[in-house]
Amino acid sequence: MRKKLGLSEEKIARARELASSIVSPIMEFVEGYTTVAVERATLRIAGADGADPDGVPVPNKIVDSIRASEPGLGGGALLRYADAVLRSGLAPEALNERIAAGLDICERPVSDAAAARGKAMELVSLGLDRITRNRSRREEKLREFEGRNNDPLLYLIVATGNIHEDVKQARAAALKGADVIAVIRTTAQSLLDYVPYGATTEGFGGTYATQENFRIMREALDEVAERERRYIRLTNYASGLCMPEIAAMGALERLDMMLNDSMYGILFRDINMYRTFVDQRFSRMINAFAGITINTGEDNYLTTSDAFENAHTVLASQFLNERFAREAGLPAGLMGLGHAFEMDPSIKDGFLYELAQAEMAREIFPEAPLKYMPPTKFMSGDVFQGLVMDSMFNFASKATGQGIHLLGMLTEAIHTPFMMDRFIGLETAKYVMNSMSSFADEVEFREGGLVRARAAEVLEQALSFLDEIEGKGLMEAIAAGMFADVRRPKDGGKGLEGLVKKSPDYWNPVEAELERALGIGG
Amino acid sequence: MRKKLGLSEEKIARARELASSIVSPIMEFVEGYTTVAVERATLRIAGADGADPDGVPVPNKIVDSIRASEPGLGGGALLRYADAVLRSGLAPEALNERIAAGLDICERPVSDAAAARGKAMELVSLGLDRITRNRSRREEKLREFEGRNNDPLLYLIVATGNIHEDVKQARAAALKGADVIAVIRTTAQSLLDYVPYGATTEGFGGTYATQENFRIMREALDEVAERERRYIRLTNYASGLCMPEIAAMGALERLDMMLNDSMYGILFRDINMYRTFVDQRFSRMINAFAGITINTGEDNYLTTSDAFENAHTVLASQFLNERFAREAGLPAGLMGLGHAFEMDPSIKDGFLYELAQAEMAREIFPEAPLKYMPPTKFMSGDVFQGLVMDSMFNFASKATGQGIHLLGMLTEAIHTPFMMDRFIGLETAKYVMNSMSSFADEVEFREGGLVRARAAEVLEQALSFLDEIEGKGLMEAIAAGMFADVRRPKDGGKGLEGLVKKSPDYWNPVEAELERALGIGG
Amino acid sequence: MARIVRPYGDTMDDGKVQLSFTLPVPEGPQGREAARLAVLGWGFKDCEVVHSDAISDDFSFYVAYASTDKGVDYDSARPDAAAETSMSMDEIDEFIRERLGRKVVIVGACTGFDAHTVGIDAIMNMKGYNHHYGLERYRMVEAHNLGAQVPNERLIEYAEKAGADALLVSQVVTQKDVHIGNLTELIELLEAKGERGRFVCVAGGPRIGNKLAVELGFDAGFGRGSYANDVAAFVAKKIVEKKKAR
Amino acid sequence: MARIVRPYGDTMDDGKVQLSFTLPVPEGPQGREAARLAVLGWGFKDCEVVHSDAISDDFSFYVAYASTDKGVDYDSARPDAAAETSMSMDEIDEFIRERLGRKVVIVGACTGFDAHTVGIDAIMNMKGYNHHYGLERYRMVEAHNLGAQVPNERLIEYAEKAGADALLVSQVVTQKDVHIGNLTELIELLEAKGERGRFVCVAGGPRIGNKLAVELGFDAGFGRGSYANDVAAFVAKKIVEKKKAR
Numbered sequence A, B: 001m002r003k004k005l006g007l008s009e010e011k012i013a014r015a016r017e018l019a020s021s022i023v024s025p026i027m028e029f030v031e032g033y034t035t036v037a038v039e040r041a042t043l044r045i046a047g048a049d050g051a052d053p054d055g056v057p058v059p060n061k062i063v064d065s066i067r068a069s070e071p072g073l074g075g076g077a078l079l080r081y082a083d084a085v086l087r088s089g090l091a092p093e094a095l096n097e098r099i100a101a102g103l104d105i106c107e108r109p110v111s112d113a114a115a116a117r118g119k120a121m122e123l124v125s126l127g128l129d130r131i132t133r134n135r136s137r138r139e140e141k142l143r144e145f146e147g148r149n150n151d152p153l154l155y156l157i158v159a160t161g162n163i164h165e166d167v168k169q170a171r172a173a174a175l176k177g178a179d180v181i182a183v184i185r186t187t188a189q190s191l192l193d194y195v196p197y198g199a200t201t202e203g204f205g206g207t208y209a210t211q212e213n214f215r216i217m218r219e220a221l222d223e224v225a226e227r228e229r230r231y232i233r234l235t236n237y238a239s240g241l242c243m244p245e246i247a248a249m250g251a252l253e254r255l256d257m258m259l260n261d262s263m264y265g266i267l268f269r270d271i272n273m274y275r276t277f278v279d280q281r282f283s284r285m286i287n288a289f290a291g292i293t294i295n296t297g298e299d300n301y302l303t304t305s306d307a308f309e310n311a312h313t314v315l316a317s318q319f320l321n322e323r324f325a326r327e328a329g330l331p332a333g334l335m336g337l338g339h340a341f342e343m344d345p346s347i348k349d350g351f352l353y354e355l356a357q358a359e360m361a362r363e364i365f366p367e368a369p370l371k372y373m374p375p376t377k378f379m380s381g382d383v384f385q386g387l388v389m390d391s392m393f394n395f396a397s398k399a400t401g402q403g404i405h406l407l408g409m410l411t412e413a414i415h416t417p418f419m420m421d422r423f424i425g426l427e428t429a430k431y432v433m434n435s436m437s438s439f440a441d442e443v444e445f446r447e448g449g450l451v452r453a454r455a456a457e458v459l460e461q462a463l464s465f466l467d468e469i470e471g472k473g474l475m476e477a478i479a480a481g482m483f484a485d486v487r488r489p490k491d492g493g494k495g496l497e498g499l500v501k502k503s504p505d506y507w508n509p510v511e512a513e514l515e516r517a518l519g520i521g522g
Numbered sequence C, D: 001m002a003r004i005v006r007p008y009g010d011t012m013d014d015g016k017v018q019l020s021f022t023l024p025v026p027e028g029p030q031g032r033e034a035a036r037l038a039v040l041g042w043g044f045k046d047c048e049v050v051h052s053d054a055i056s057d058d059f060s061f062y063v064a065y066a067s068t069d070k071g072v073d074y075d076s077a078r079p080d081a082a083a084e085t086s087m088s089m090d091e092i093d094e095f096i097r098e099r100l101g102r103k104v105v106i107v108g109a110c111t112g113f114d115a116h117t118v119g120i121d122a123i124m125n126m127k128g129y130n131h132h133y134g135l136e137r138y139r140m141v142e143a144h145n146l147g148a149q150v151p152n153e154r155l156i157e158y159a160e161k162a163g164a165d166a167l168l169v170s171q172v173v174t175q176k177d178v179h180i181g182n183l184t185e186l187i188e189l190l191e192a193k194g195e196r197g198r199f200v201c202v203a204g205g206p207r208i209g210n211k212l213a214v215e216l217g218f219d220a221g222f223g224r225g226s227y228a229n230d231v232a233a234f235v236a237k238k239i240v241e242k243k244k245a246r
């Protein structure tokens, strides 16, 4: 791509160095730990699934029972599960049902560890093969329907709370041109330390992320895709207490994108930071292996604080997310780094500042399919004004070559989208983007002008910010409230109890296999 | 202003030469003629006004009676009127009443021509002084409220048909930021060969242009102007059979802008071309003297034919309107040359072509306060899509530094504007224009890009078009259907009967005084 | 069969509707409450006024979302269309050739002071509109387009001379119901002359419906989105029908 | 006195309203007619469906303009506001000092799983919102902001310990009426403990009205566009009132 801002390549390189040295101590810590969620994710890949009559999922029952028994979870969960499969002589599905019905696989110690290991490898292969097939299928379809998607990809959310209504809404959106459907998760699912089971019809402000819901929506979108000859991507939300598990489920059901931020849970959901750092790495390895594009959550910084004053925190977080992603073996092409059009609409030249920032992100992360979020904070009940703000956002996005474009809804301040809101959003976005399609190619920004100056300024501020964080240490910086104005003590927050120190005999062939395939770590 | 398109200055100069040699034979013709409307305008400036019980205006009665009596209208109408004032010993107001009541001033021949001439000069001075005072008042207020208007001026129409409702709508618009209020004229008033009298409440698609309606609206806008400390300009429509009369009335009531196109009546209202050419010159001289900005009607070319294919006809017409305006002593600062955002919204890069054309007009006519018209043809009942099209138009206008910005209405395809439509238009335009305020300053168009190429292409096409017209002669070109796809024979169309050859003793001190003041002709 | 349908927001039968309007009252809590009560008064079962703003000292603007229980019977909604089924240009030419064996003469104009030509041109001119050729292109139609601003008298006079089978009248400006006057006048003039039966009379324009046109004494009316073949099909069938009746 | 007002398009009492909605029927003439009938069915006296488009095979979108005769009595529209008159920060501090002579303790939180902190922060944080300082800035208020995702039990427990005079509860997510559950639960918990009388209870959020809050057992509710001084004025007056009553 043609660069137009004249940003200092040295400063950009320096920011990457800082990010690397900020992340490196975290990675050292992460190495030594697993979590209940990492173990459950591992079990899921190996075939553990289902739930008991109270809705407690089988993977939770297994992990809880392992934790409760000797020697605990430090050695990993998979061996025990494989042992139980072996011993019972059942297929995993049948064993899962027994466990759901009350069978405790930890009643007896592992009998033949070597055999169990063998069985485990077999189970893991089945799971990973399925993920690999999903990946191939996606790649095949993308090839088959090449050139039929919009650029940027038009990303629409559905959020009825009922997966069957969601399907109707998603189909309609896809028929009208959506390239990506994100099923918004029910309020605060991120705080549940388990993933609900089965098709669900009762969410608030969103629909439960469950494997069955993933499957239902995937099937519906595949159908539209064939009809429209346009691959429709499916997105869900990983970050939260079940980050790696949801990543695993997404990989198994061929999701294409996953909300997955290295710090979102800590900052915006008050999840413990140790827990999050361990979880995010494992989840990203799964995403990387499955070819799933992550969406990071930098937009969230701007919903609470001012987009002009805090633009640099977004950039700094992008550098950190990038670094964390690399550590998990995720290539740049799968990094949907986030940013957002949240400038106060009353600011003179606000649109130009936005343009500067969006172009800056584009030039600093040229290979990443940036995820650009629409105005939300300054949307009001004035749906007409809102529609125009969304249109300016559409303009900015196309003008700066963003990769993933979250469509704004004119009713953002009122309700989760009505079917017609989505329709209006799509039709107007298609008009705007088509009518200024070659803008990025046509236009230069004047040297010494406000656009270039703004971009340079934000980069500069991000550098000092990263510098300060590097001095303090990332965990200390978070504890000190340097991000998003919230202080999160190291030992505070939810889910710390799910953190487990790996014992020397920790064995997780999924992790090993992923590291091998991705050429990282270990 | 900074030029960004790299247009050939030679070609621009060549287009001006062509326009000059196209217009020059028309001017020669014009010299030798007057029209009933020119005479009525002259009378109005000298104080003739009022109407008879059937609604026939006093100026019409006078002119009709002069035509009907010997030696007819060839010598001009003013001398007779002045003679009647003298002879009756009445003030013009009282005489007007008598005429309205049935007095025929041509019953007796002029007794003392020299005395009548003296009286006429006195009456004309009163009228022209009033116009001069209006002009000073406008300039004073513009100075007093300097910097308080929007840039471009936001121009809003009212069109209820009822002047009192219009006032409410206009006040609301002005309070919310309108800089210009145009009272749209009732359907086909341009075809009436008289100007109705008094306040009116019954128009179709617009309100009658009458002097009293002008006064009522002027007063209302002056009131808002004081409150808001922002001068509010008032606009009405001249082009049509009463072009010079309406110009005169506007000058007397301190209108600030006047729709006034040298060929609109011919092409779009089937008014005779001889008649129009004579009328337009006199009306423009009045506008020039009164400091009234004309608005030309190039937008009309694009409502019937395609905006991409026919962009050059707009430019050619601008050159002609400019030339006609110069011939009438109108300075560039008062030339609100028209163009319009009428590109088919489905065209890829249509917005960029629009940007090119708008920027081109700006660079070719740098001193003229260009009047930019919103999308109308492609507006549909989809008010949401329409609002976004209007927003793109707002963007283009601010981005290219237009002077007079006609606000688009989201309900353009449905009804004359509701109060809320205007409100939505204003609020969204203010947002867009403020948020990309410095765009024009910031952005360059790439050399060899589509924007520059488009501008060069349109200029080139306009040149060949003018070339062809020059070869044929303007009247012949119009007769051949070269403009707007309509053929208008020289002797066809309405109002030809109102054309009068000047006799050698033609005497019109208004014309003479205007030519003197404007330093032209004679 | 009755199939009751209701507006759909994001759940079947939630009845959600968006509204916007102006009230002639100052902006403020009382105005907002009045707006809410107004919407409830129109029969909506709940209403949220999500936005209000001052338009001037005495007028205020509201955006509301409301929901309704009142559905409509979809199955019994009969569209207001002149022709149940249209034909293509070729079919129409064929139909005229077979059933009448001569060209059909159609005279069209935009009447009164209405100066909008684009609509009538879309129907009549060779080029047509939106990939539908105009009547001038039909081999079995002799089309005369008088353009706009045509007085009713002149239209009738011309039609008499041309031996027209059908009159097409376009009306675009509808403010203060000016079109009603123009259209009514045409029919009255024809009736006064005893010539109403001589011509198939069709009205058209973006705000013209078939029902309205028929009420005003026309044979049919064509609204926005109609094409030459729709009206030609109607006219041809009508002439054949009239011929049979004689 | 009754003053009946109607929507205003461009003429007094023309009753013009813009509507848009989706119907679960395919796009087409029948859908358009159903849309028109639906609008008439809601009590509008005329309706033009100016736009229709297919959203999917089974859903279609409509834009309509309609007019209504039904006005609303402006004079009897009583705004749904907790405080008839608000006070400024200084007035409130003064009022508390004079009438109570001690600091008022206010505990606030966004409850349930609702994670929206911006609203409660706007009311409580020093900085405030839109040039209205938050409660932390009031000299005569001791403000405790517990943030978001606070279970009702924890809020009550904290309030008891802090010796709170008032509880401020924010609810932003309202889909499927999740807020009704959260708000009701708080009051029920307080009542079960016999402590409802001990605290002034105020709810707030963009979709919260005073009427709703009072219905659910709160003393007041504050919707979009409310500021710290509005709620502080209400709370202060209410405490003084309660003191008098004792």
Ligand code: B12
Binding pocket: B184, B185, B186, B187, B188, B204, B205, B206, B268, B300, B303, B304, B376, B377, B378, B379, B380, B411, B412, B413, B414, B415, B416, B417, C113, C114, C115, C116, C117, C118, C119, C120, C122, C123, C129, C168, C169, C170, C171, C172, C173, C174, C175, C202, C203, C204, C205, C206, C207, C222, C223, C224, C225, C226, C227, C231
């Ligand atoms: C172009 C245009 C003009 C051009 C007309 C150029 C020309 N030669 O036609 C100009 C600039 C001259 C103009 C002027 C005015 N216009 Co005008 N104009 C428009 C505009 C932008 C587009 C109309 C158009 O061309 N549509 C495209 C054609 C193809 O569609 P159509 O006419 O609906 O025709 C289709 C069908 O209706 C049907 N149809 C039409 N006629 C017939 C006839 C028959 C027999 C049949 C079968 C079918 C049929 O078939 C066609 C194809 O599907 C509309 C706004 C809009 N976007 O719709 C305003 C609009 C129609 N104009 C309007 C007005 C008020 C005026 C003026 C009166 C304003 C004024 N006071 O100066 C003037 C005066 C005109 C006059 N005396 O009549 C209003 C009408 C409001 C109303 N409902 O009363 C509109 C809606 C704009 C507005 N919101 O104010 N206008």
Ligand code: B12
Binding pocket: A184, A185, A186, A187, A188, A204, A205, A206, A268, A300, A303, A304, A376, A377, A378, A379, A380, A411, A412, A413, A414, A415, A416, A417, D113, D114, D115, D116, D117, D118, D119, D120, D122, D123, D129, D168, D169, D170, D171, D172, D173, D174, D175, D202, D203, D204, D205, D206, D207, D222, D223, D224, D225, D226, D227, D231
């Ligand atoms: C910012 C934001 C977020 C941020 C929140 C960050 C944070 N720390 O607060 C993030 C990104 C985390 C977020 C997440 C979600 N959000 Co959110 N979010 C918004 C957004 C854009 C702005 C809200 C805001 O900050 N407004 C500004 C404040 C100042 O206004 P306010 O809250 O109304 O407060 C004022 C008054 O209401 C009142 N007030 C408020 N509380 C109180 C309390 C008292 C006692 C008093 C007196 C007054 C009072 O005073 C304030 C000042 O005037 C809105 C859309 C919008 N533009 O409104 C959606 C919105 C509120 N979110 C919504 C949803 C659905 C969610 C999610 C549930 C989506 C999901 N499934 O993931 C999540 C999950 C959150 C959860 N578990 O609760 C919906 C709610 C729909 C509904 N009505 O149910 C909205 C409307 C967006 C939409 N159209 O879908 N969101």
Ligand SMILES: Cc1ncc(COP(=O)(O)O)c(C=O)c1O
Binding pocket: A185, A186, A187, A188, A189, A190, A191, A237, A238, A239, A240, A259, A260, A261, A264, A269, A295, A296, A297, A298, A300
């Ligand atoms: C990165 C990221 N993950 C997850 C979520 C949402 O998950 P939840 O609301 O369940 O916390 C968001 C919300 O915006 C997000 O940005």
Ligand SMILES: Cc1ncc(COP(=O)(O)O)c(C=O)c1O
Binding pocket: B185, B186, B187, B188, B189, B190, B191, B237, B238, B239, B240, B259, B260, B261, B264, B269, B295, B296, B297, B298, B300
């Ligand atoms: C230059 C010009 N004059 C006059 C008018 C309108 O006048 P009328 O409709 O009365 O012909 C227009 C309409 O757009 C115009 O462009």
